[in-house]
Amino acid sequence: MSEQNKAISRRLVEEAFNEGKLDVVDELVAPDFINHDPASPEEIRGPEGLKDFVRTYRTAFPDIRVRIEDQIAEGDKVVSRWSGNGTHKGELMGMPASGKQATVTGISIDRLEGGKIIESWNNWDTLGMLQQLGVVPEPARARR
Amino acid sequence: MPSDERATTLETELAMFGGFPQPQHMPCEECGASVARSEAAEHVCERERWLDFQVHRHRDQIEAFEEELAGFLASPEGQFEAWDAERRRGQSS
Numbered sequence: 001m002s003e004q005n006k007a008i009s010r011r012l013v014e015e016a017f018n019e020g021k022l023d024v025v026d027e028l029v030a031p032d033f034i035n036h037d038p039a040s041p042e043e044i045r046g047p048e049g050l051k052d053f054v055r056t057y058r059t060a061f062p063d064i065r066v067r068i069e070d071q072i073a074e075g076d077k078v079v080s081r082w083s084g085n086g087t088h089k090g091e092l093m094g095m096p097a098s099g100k101q102a103t104v105t106g107i108s109i110d111r112l113e114g115g116k117i118i119e120s121w122n123n124w125d126t127l128g129m130l131q132q133l134g135v136v137p138e139p140a141r142a143r144r
Numbered sequence: 145m146p147s148d149e150r151a152t153t154l155e156t157e158l159a160m161f162g163g164f165p166q167p168q169h170m171p172c173e174e175c176g177a178s179v180a181r182s183e184a185a186e187h188v189c190e191r192e193r194w195l196d197f198q199v200h201r202h203r204d205q206i207e208a209f210e211e212e213l214a215g216f217l218a219s220p221e222g223q224f225e226a227w228d229a230e231r232r233r234g235q236s237s
Contacts, residue, residue: 085178089200099200100171101178128167132178138166 002073008117009078009110010068017066017084020058022051030116039126061086061102078110084124088133095135102132176200 008028015024025047035044035053044053058064064086072079083105088098106124110117130136169178175189176197199206216222 087176097200098176099197100176102171103167103169103178103180125167127165128169131167132169132171134171138170 002078004115005076005078005110005112006071006073008112008115009071009080009108012110012117013066013068013080013082016050016054017057017064020054022054025051025054028117030113030118033116033118033120035120035122037120037122037124039122039124056092057086059090060088060092060097062089063087076112078112080108080110082106082108092133095133098133100133102129104129104132 011024012028015021016028029047029050031046033044033046033050035050037044040053044050064084066082066084068080068082070081083103085101085103087101088095090097104125105128106122108123109121111119127136131138168182169180170184171177172179172187172189174197175194177187177189177193179187217226
C-alpha cells in the first residue's frame with residue numbers, strides 16, 4: 001500500500017505540475033480534497049481548486065520542473081521532499097514576469113484514502129522564491 | 145551604512161537567527177539562470193538564455209522602439225525613406 005501511495009503522490013507532481021496534464025487531478029485527488037499551505041491565502045479545496053493552483057504556477061513558470069528527491073510512507077501518509085525550478089515568464093500573485101529562474105525546495109505530506117489524495121500539508125521556501133524573483137530584497141543587499 | 149554599523153547588524157542577525165535566511169540559489173544578473181551560490185564563481189551564461197533574458201529585460205524599450213518605427217514608416221518622410229531604400233536595393237542587385 002505504501003508503495004502505491006508513493007506512486008500516486010509522485011504521479012500528481014510529475015503529470016500535473018511538470019506535464020500540465022490536469023485531467024490526472026480528477027483521477028488522483030478526492031472530491032473533498034483540502035490542501036494546507038501557509039503560502040496560500042486560502043486553503044485549496046477539491047480537484048478544481050488544485051487545478052487552478054497548478055494552472056497559476058504553470059502560467060507563471062511554463063517550464064516548471066518539480067523533482068521528488070525522497071519519499072517516506074507510513075500508514076495512509078506519504079512524505080515527499082522535493083525541489084522545483086522554473087523561469088518566471090508569467091504573472092504570479094501580482095508580480096509581473098521577471099524572466100528570472102528560481103529554484104526552491106519543500107516538503108509535502110499527503111494523506112490518502114481509497115487510492116486518492118484527500119489532504120495535503122505543504123511547507124516550502126516561499127521567502128527564497130520571492131528573494132530570487134527580486135520581490136523581497138536579500139538581507140545582504142538591503143543593508144547596503 | 146558605515147562598516148562598523150553593518151558588522152553590528154550582522155552580529156545581531158547571527159545572534160537572533162543563526163544567520164538570516166537566504167536562498168541557496170540566486171538568478172544570474174546577466175542571464176537570469178538559477179545558480180547555486182556555491183557554483184556562482186564558475187557560472188558561464190548560456191548564449192540563448194542570456195539573449196532571452198536581455199530581450200525580456202528590455203522589452204519596454206523594444207516595444208517603444210517598434211511603435212516609434214511603425215509611426216515613422218507611416219509618416220510621409222518614412223514612406224519616402226522606405227521607397228528610397230527599396231529603390232537603392234534594386235540598383236545594387
